[in-house]
Amino acid sequence: MDQPIILDQLLKHSKKGMVSFHVPGHKSGKIYERFNYKNFTGQLLSMDITEIPGADNLHAPEEMIREAQERAAKFYKADQTFFLVDGTSCGIIAMLMAVANPGDKVIVPRDCHKSVIHGLILGNITPIYIQPEVWAEKGISMGVRPEAVEKALKECPEAKAVLITYPNYYGVCSDIEAIATIIHKYDKILLVDEAHGAHFNLSELLPISALEAGADIAVQSTHKTLPAFTQASMLHVRSERIDIHRLKVMLAMQQSTSPSYLLMASLDMARFIAESEGKFLMNHLLGHIDAFKSQVEQSGKIKILGKTEAEAHGAKSVDPTKILIDMINLGIQGTVLEELLRTKYHIQMELANINIALAVATIGNERNDFDRLAHGLLNIKDGKGIAHKRIETPLYSYQLPKMKLTPRQSIYMKKTTVDFTDSSGKISGEYIIPYPPGIPILCPGEELTTEVIEYTKALKKNGIQIIGLEDTTLQKINIIEL
Ligand SMILES: Cc1ncc(COP(=O)(O)O)c(C=O)c1O
Incomplete structure (x- = not known):
């Protein structure tokens, strides 16, 4: 008989003791131990329950789930918060279908996540694409300019809403406050895919959060940048423009009728950690990141891309917890760097493209993680144990493709x-x-x-x-x- 494969692989992976610079934000659960929840994983199975008495119901919350959502709404200064067990993807689909009828148009940047396209398909919504700014040489999209949003609104006054990705996968942020002002001037709705920004309210040094900037709805992958389990996300509403009943109907269609209590518990836990010690931990994290950057940049040749580069390529700001490492001057491609860090130094990065490798740091990371990353990078810079070859890649123009059919x-x-x-x-x-x-x-x-x-x-x-x-x-x- 075939053995169960997924659990075996997960157990094997967990024994490797990898340093995590990837999502989920709890970093192999290390942060929970600091909050005295050391052995709770042993109880996971007995906590994996369904809607038994006393357990409330995500689709009609009246007890503990309602309370947990209200606490999250208070923390994020939202009118209402909804827990999502099918990732930000399901929240994006639901919010699109909540604001646009079949046949309606919605303005979206062309570099949106595929869940946005899925929402357009399911809702029979026609996209009006905005060309994002692109740093073609590095293969990174740089968000959308407020002028581009205004132009789209002028050209398509019948659009029901504008969806903005903020920040993008690389932590690059558009000028969301200016964009919100423009969208509301045209009396339209601002939907924000804030999958990578659930931690923004933890420090003044981070970009402004979407809700604070004026978003009507923001969806966040709590699991990516805060200590929640994979798939656990939140949708926040702060607006009188949204029909909450209709949003609930759409959410109910996108989410499982057997939502995992472990995911919901992890959302509540992430909110608790962020609310109780998030600012303190973020302050420490930003200190570690600064020290790490100075250490590796001092050595020359290793470049950490930041605010200056982002601004030069059309963005408003950049999230410092997304560490974009560029060693292309040494002929080391991002994909090669990622592989070397993983195989030789047991460090898992979030992603790599031809030019850069991306580390996602969260309040779950500790000083030692940065020491190990710096050690690995400095060794790689000195050419220890590597045989790398650079493959030339054509630059991509990122022109809007011709849409022949929706x-x-x-x-x-x-x-x-x-x-x-x-x-x-x-x-x-x-x-x-x-x-x-x-x-x-x-x-x-x-x-x-x-x-x-x-x-x-x-x-x-x-x-x-x-x-x-x-x-x-x-x-x-x-x-x-x-
Ligand atoms: C920009 C962006 N939006 C949405 C999503 C979907 O989020 P989730 O994985 O929580 O469904 C992702 C996932 O990587 C993403 O990068």
């Missing part, structure tokens, strides 16, 4: 398979998504170009996973013929 129309169209290399000019029937970060280069219904084809092949050659295509070897692609 994502929803495309999903239901008949597909034909052709050679990927010869598919320029055809309409893609599939997504092309480098993962991470999960931002589509092309969505179903958009026109393939030689640039997209060559760039996708180069990413794959450089070890970046491409998802969304049925044939992940990139020999074939499904297209739509009109």
